[in-house]
Structure formats: structure tokens, C-alpha cells
Amino acid sequence: MNIEHFLNNSVMSWMAFEGKYADIVMSTRIRLARNLTGYRFPLSFSENEALQVDKAVSAVLLDEEAELETTFSYIDIKGLSTLNRQVLVEKHLISPKLANSEINGSVLLSDNEAVSVMINEEDHIRIQCIFPGLQLQEAWRQANNIDDILEKQLPYAFDEQFGYLTSCPTNTGTGLRSSVMMHLPALTMTNQMNRIVSVISRLGLVVRGIYGEGSKALGNIYQVSNQTTLGKSEEDILTDLQSITEQIIEKEREARLALMNTRENALKDRLYRSLGVLTHARLLSTEEAGRCLSDVRLGIDLGLIKNINVSILNECMIFMQPGFLQKYADTSLQPEERDEFRAKMFRERLQVKNNIDDEGEETHDV
Amino acid sequence: MICENCKQRPTKVTVTEIQNGEHVQRHYCEECAKEFHPFHLNFEQDPLSLHQLLSNWFGITENKQQEQKRQPQTVTCSSCEWTFRQFINKGKFGCASCYESFREQLPDVFSKLHNGNVKHVGKIPGAFGQTLHLKKQIESLRTLMRTAIGIENFEEAARLRDEVYALEKQLESGGENHDEH
Ligand SMILES: [Zn+2]
Ligand SMILES: [Zn+2]
Numbered sequence: 001m002n003i004e005h006f007l008n009n010s011v012m013s014w015m016a017f018e019g020k021y022a023d024i025v026m027s028t029r030i031r032l033a034r035n036l037t038g039y040r041f042p043l044s045f046s047e048n049e050a051l052q053v054d055k056a057v058s059a060v061l062l063d064e065e066a067e068l069e070t071t072f073s074y075i076d077i078k079g080l081s082t083l084n085r086q087v088l089v090e091k092h093l094i095s096p097k098l099a100n101s102e103i104n105g106s107v108l109l110s111d112n113e114a115v116s117v118m119i120n121e122e123d124h125i126r127i128q129c130i131f132p133g134l135q136l137q138e139a140w141r142q143a144n145n146i147d148d149i150l151e152k153q154l155p156y157a158f159d160e161q162f163g164y165l166t167s168c169p170t171n172t173g174t175g176l177r178s179s180v181m182m183h184l185p186a187l188t189m190t191n192q193m194n195r196i197v198s199v200i201s202r203l204g205l206v207v208r209g210i211y212g213e214g215s216k217a218l219g220n221i222y223q224v225s226n227q228t229t230l231g232k233s234e235e236d237i238l239t240d241l242q243s244i245t246e247q248i249i250e251k252e253r254e255a256r257l258a259l260m261n262t263r264e265n266a267l268k269d270r271l272y273r274s275l276g277v278l279t280h281a282r283l284l285s286t287e288e289a290g291r292c293l294s295d296v297r298l299g300i301d302l303g304l305i306k307n308i309n310v311s312i313l314n315e316c317m318i319f320m321q322p323g324f325l326q327k328y329a330d331t332s333l334q335p336e337e338r339d340e341f342r343a344k345m346f347r348e349r350l351q352v353k354n355n356i357d358d359e360g361e362e363t364h365d366v
Numbered sequence: 367m368i369c370e371n372c373k374q375r376p377t378k379v380t381v382t383e384i385q386n387g388e389h390v391q392r393h394y395c396e397e398c399a400k401e402f403h404p405f406h407l408n409f410e411q412d413p414l415s416l417h418q419l420l421s422n423w424f425g426i427t428e429n430k431q432q433e434q435k436r437q438p439q440t441v442t443c444s445s446c447e448w449t450f451r452q453f454i455n456k457g458k459f460g461c462a463s464c465y466e467s468f469r470e471q472l473p474d475v476f477s478k479l480h481n482g483n484v485k486h487v488g489k490i491p492g493a494f495g496q497t498l499h500l501k502k503q504i505e506s507l508r509t510l511m512r513t514a515i516g517i518e519n520f521e522e523a524a525r526l527r528d529e530v531y532a533l534e535k536q537l538e539s540g541g542e543n544h545d546e547h
Contacts, residue, residue, distance in 0.1 A: 040461035044446040122458070144489075151491045157462035158494050162472070163486025165462040169472075170479055174488040204481050230476055231483020 003075055006109055007087050007327060013112040015132065015314035022133040023301045024249050026181045026221070026314070029092075030139040032147055033166045033175035034125040035157040041167040042103060042120045050104035053124045060153045061108050061117060067149050070115060072108040077101060083332075086323030092130065097121055115142065122167045123175075125150065134245060136178060136238045144234075163230065170227075174234050179225035180245050185298045186255035187248075188220045196248065204228040205244060219290035219317075224248070260302065271299035275308075279350050283336075284343040289320050308350060316349055369395035443467040500537045504530055 035041060036056065039049045061072045077085065077098060085099040094107050098121040105120040118126040127146050129139040150156075157165040163173040171177070187193050197207045209222045224245060226237045259267050274295030277288065284292075297313055299305035318324060320342050326333050329341055367377045375395035441450045446460030450468050453459060465472065473484040490498065507530045514523035 035462060037462055040446045041459060043456070043458055044448065044460035147489075148492075151493070155493075156491050158491050159465055159486075160494075160498065161485055162465055162476075163488060165459070165465050167458045169457070169459065169475055172476065173480070173483075173486045176488070228480045228483065230480040230486060233488045 003073070003080075003084075006073070006075070006091075006093065006113065007084055009113075011311075011315055012091065012130075012318070013114045013132070015311050015318075020134045021246075021249050022310075024182055024184070024252055025134040025245065026132075026183055028131045028133065028135045028139050029177075029179045029181070030127075030129045030136070030143045031177040031179075032125075032127040032143050033123040033164065033168075033171045033177075034127070034147065034150070035165055035167070036124050037155045037157040039124065042101075042105075042122060042124065043167055045103075047104065050120050054104050054106055054119050056154060057117070057119050057125055057150070058106060058108060060150055061146075064149050068146060070110040070112075072110055072115075072117070075107050075109065077105045077107065083323055083326060087327050090321040090323050091318060094118055095121055095126075115146065117146065123171075134180060134242075134249075136180070136242050140178070140234065140238055171229055173230035174232070174237065176229060176234055176237055177225055178238055178241050179223055180241065182222050182224060182245070182248060182252075183220055183294065183297060184222055184248070184252050185220040185294050186259055187252050189259065190255050192251070192255065193222070196251070200224065200244060203240070203244065204232075205241065218287060220294040221290075256298070256302065268304060271295045271302075271304060275299065275305060278346045280347070281343045283339040284320075284346060285339050286320065286342075289316075289342060289346065293317060312349055316346060319345055319349070367393055369393065369398050371395070371398040441467060441471075497537065500533055504533050504537070507533070 036053060039045055039053050042050065045053075058074050061068065062074060065071055075088075077094070080088075085094070088094045088107070089096050089099050091113070093109060093113060093116045095118065098105050098107065098118050101121070103120055105118070107119070108117040109115070114130055116128045118128070127143050127150075129143045129146075131139045159165055164171075164175040166172050166175050184193065187196065193209070200207050204227050205224060206227045207222055207224050209218075224241065226232075226241055228237070232240075274292035277284075278292045278296060281288075293313055293316065296305060296308065297310065300308060300310055300313075319328070322333075322338055325338055325341050325345065328345070333341055369375050369377050370392055371394050375398075377393040378396045379394050380391050442448070443460060443464045444467065445463035448456075448460035448464060450471060453464060453468060459465065476484045507526050511523050511526040511530065514520070514526060
């Protein structure tokens with residue numbers, strides 16, 4: 001598939017509003033780190049080693065289409081402009097580390113963009129699968145299948161005691177990082193996140209959020225992932241994350257219900273105002289757009305806002321980032337111009353959807 | 367102070383990231399802070415101050431006297447030529463052989479990073495699974511052989527030795543002939 005397809009397309013398979021608990025869990029991600037024996041890690045290897053690793057790994061993935069059940073496209077990172085690299089980062093298809101890399105790195109992308117295999121990032125191989133909603137087992141099965149196919153043809157660096165040998169000691173063992181991205185507006189509004197974060201961190205898991213001014217995470221988005229990779233099997237790692245995630249979902253649902261019961265009018269006012277901002281503003285900063293997106297999303301979940309599709313919001317989330325905006329505008333934009341363009345993009349996207357609804361193509365009447 | 371991102375404009379905004387309940391502050395200029403994307407959490411970010419945790423713990427930066435007493439820091443990996451000290455400073459291994467070179471020191475490091483765990487219990491690549499199986503078979507045959515010698519059943523011991531020999535050959539041809547001490 002042409003590289004332009006991946007660069008211009010803002011709709012990705014994980015954005016579909018599906019999978020269990022899709023109202024709270026936005027996406028599930030599985031990553032496996034692997035290295036080949038006989039070549040030093042990317043931090044210390046030579047240009048020649050980089051080339052050989054790249055060739056060996058990509059050859060397997062490009063040859064084994066039938067077994068992999070998907071077709072991969074090979075993208076050489078060196079051949080991409082800075083802006084195009086940024087777009088792939090914004091789509092979570094490559095890491096910032098690979099984007100900034102000076103060495104021979106590449107990425108293999110599945111047609112639906114659910115699977116990406118990075119070559120010569122921090123490790124020789126990084127297998128990543130992203131699924132919509134909470135689907136840890138499904139995402140693991142796919143990553144594990146790709147791993148099985150690779151290990152049949154490539155000599156992995158593995159040790160009886162330490163497991164899969166990785167460049168960072170925090171990945172040693174299973175090399176597995178599993179993670180769920182959650183939208184937790186009610187827990188954030190009711191100031192419960194700090195307590196939850198501190199409890200979870202004691203269980204060998206990490207919660208990350210990005211905080212602007214004040215104590216609320218931008219966009220109310222949190223990522224929960226496993227921290228430990230040694231001494232725990234893959235199954236146990238996934239089971240633990242699953243159970244923690246379900247508990248957080250339960251708490252978020254309770255908090256939403258409590259807000260609706262006690263502050264219904266204030267809540268409604270806030271959510272509809274945000275919808276107004278997204279559909280009418282002429283300048284939108286990342287922070288404001290993030291906050292409003294969160295509100296509108298909550299409005300949809302609560303059944304208050306009816307004629308907007310969540311997958312459009314997911315798409316806007318990716319689209320509103322600087323690299324994507326500039327790609328779309330087909331020119332470089334100053335920060336001020338980006339706010340203008342971002343506002344325009346929101347008006348267009350949300351408007352388009354409204355029209356479709358008016359034509360009765362998709363109705364949300366209860 | 368200058369913006370951590372563009373390293374050009376003066377800082378105006380402090381962004382606090384929370385990881386594991388600990389706050390990490392980052393300072394950005396107005397322009398860069400605006401671009402801080404709420405949906406773009408860095409998935410591959412290392413845990414908070416991994417390098418600092420390791421180096422403090424190994425007393426590298428703080429305690430110079432202790433440093434001289436500890437020898438592991440001068441152990442060098444023959445393949446990538448990193449020393450143990452370099453590994454601690456960077457918080458990364460240079461190559462897979464580092465694990466072999468620093469094997470004695472590693473349980474302490476891993477225990478710190480993985481809630482006290484030092485041994486892999488997860489998936490095993492197929493090729494290694496076979497190797498492990500062969501190794502275990504050889505070990506048990508050797509035990510039987512020693513018992514046979516103990517009771518002076520030398521014919522049986524010789525037969526067992528032949529079996530061990532055959533399995534060892536198989537192990538070698540398997541190509542995964544690693545770390546047999
Ligand atoms: Zn700046
Ligand atoms: Zn090494």
C-alpha cells in the first residue's frame with residue numbers, strides 16, 4: 001500500500017466505536033520487544049548491523065503474508081520528511097524515538113494500521129497491535145502470532161534466567177507492555193484520580209496522564225499499563241491489567257451516575273457549552289479542544305448529545321495535532337494559524353456528520 | 367529559564383506529568399505548551415528516573431568512597447565494550463552479551479525494577495524450548511549414570527554415557543548452543 005495512504009488517512013481501525021467498554025476504554029495496545037542474537041542493540045551497533053537486521057526482519061514479514069493474515073507495507077524512516085515522520089508519530093504508528101533516529105530504521109504497517117512492527121528502534125524488533133475498546137486478549141493473540149512467525153525464522157536473543165533480552169532493563173523478561181487508554185472525565189471532575197493513581201502504582205502498574213495548569217489531565221485521558229515484565233507470565237500481566245481496568249470502569253460509571261443525580265443541570269450546561277465551542281469557535285487551542293472533546297464524548301455516553309458519532313471525535317483527536325493539521329493544510333502553519341485551522345477542521349467534521357444525520361442515514365433516536 | 371522543547375523561547379508554562387503518582391515538571395514556552403497534545407502520552411517513556419534510581423542505588427554519583435570498593439563497575443562487555451558503569455549511567459544495555467557479562471550484578475538491578483522479581487517465567491521461543499528440554503534430559507541421564515557407577519553397574523553407566531553423548535551432539539547441531547558453563 002502506498003505510503004501516502006498512511007499519511008493522509010486519519011481514520012484508523014482502532015477508532016471504530018466497538019469492543020467491550022468502548023464508552024470508557026478508547027483503545028488497547030500490546031507491544032512486544034525482541035532482539036536478534038549476533039547483532040548488538042541499536043544503541044551500539046554499526047550501520048552494517050542495522051542494515052542486516054532491517055533486511056532479515058522485513059523479509060520475514062513481507063514473505064509470510066498468508067500466515068500473518070495481513071499484508072504489510074514497508075516504510076523506510078530515513079526516506080521520510082520531518083513532517084511525515086511527525087504524522088506517523090501522531091497516529092501512534094511509530095515512536096518519537098524512531099522518528100528522530102539517525103540510523104537505518106523502518107516500520108512495517110498492516111493495511112488497517114492495527115499492527116506496526118518497528119525495526120531498529122531501541123530494540124531490533126518492536127511489535128505493536130492497537131485494538132478499539134478493551135481487547136487485551138485479542139491484541140495479545142495477534143502480537144503473539146506475529147512473534148511466533150518471526151521466531152521460527154530469526155534467532156532471538158533469549159536467556160533461560162532473564163527471558164527476552166532487551167536494551168532497556170525495564171522490558172527484560174516478557175518484553176511485553178500492555179496498555180489501555182481510558183477516558184475518565186467523571187473521576188477527574190470528582191477529584192478521585194490522585195487516590196486511584198497512587199493505589200494502582202503499588203500494584204506494579206503505571207498510570208500516566210498529561211497535566212496542564214491545575215490538577216486535571218488534559219482531555220481527561222489516562223493510560224494504564226503494566227510496569228513489571230520479569231517474574232510474571234504474559235497471561236498474568238494481562239489478567240491483572242484487565243481486572244484493574246474493569247475496576248476503574250466501575251468507579252467511573254459510579255461517578256457519572258452520581259454527577260447526573262446530584263448536578264444534572266450544571267453538568268448538562270457544561271457539556272452543551274463545549275459542543276457549542278467545538279461547532280462554532282474560530283480559534284481553538286489544543287488544550288481547549290481536548291477539554292471540549294472530553295465533554296462532548298461524555299455527553300454522548302450519557303445519551304444527552306445524540307447526533308454525533310464517537311468515531312468522528314476519535315478522528316478529530318488525531319487530526320487536531322500539529323503535524324496532521326499541517327499535512328492537511330498542505331503548508332506549514334504558525335501556532336496561531338494552527339488554532340484557526342483546528343477550529344475550522346472541527347466545524348467541518350462535526351457539520352458533515354450532522355448533515356448525514358439529517359438525511360437519515362444514521363439515526364440515534366432512542 | 368529556556369523552554370525544554372524548542373530550547374529557544376523563555377518558559378511561561380509548567381506542565382506537570384504524573385507517573386506512578388509522582389509529579390514530573392516540565393517547562394515550556396507558550397508556543398510549545400499549546401502543542402502539548404492531551405492524547406499523546408508517550409507510551410514508550412521509561413519509568414520515572416530509571417537512570418537516577420540505578421545510579422543512586424549503586425552509589426555511583428553520590429558515594430565516591432563506596433565506588434572504589436565496588437568492582438563491578440569496571441566489568442566490561444566484550445561485544446559492545448560497555449562497562450557496567452556505562453550500563454548504569456545510560457540505563458540501557460549495549461547488546462545481548464551485556465547480560466552475560468554483568469550476570470552476577472543483574473539480579474540486584476532487576477529486583478529493584480521488577481518488584482523483587484529476577485527470573486523470567488513467561489513465553490519461551492520454540493527453539494529454546496527444545497534446547498531446554500534436551501538439557502534437562504541430559505541432566506537426568508547424568509544423574510542416572512552417577513547412580514549406576516555408584517553401584518558399580520558399569521555396563522549400564524556406559525550405555526547411559528552413550529545416550530548423553532548422542533543428546534549432546536543433537537544439542538550442538540540445534541544451533542542454539544548458548545551459555546553452557
Ligand atoms: Zn518552546
Ligand atoms: Zn554488551
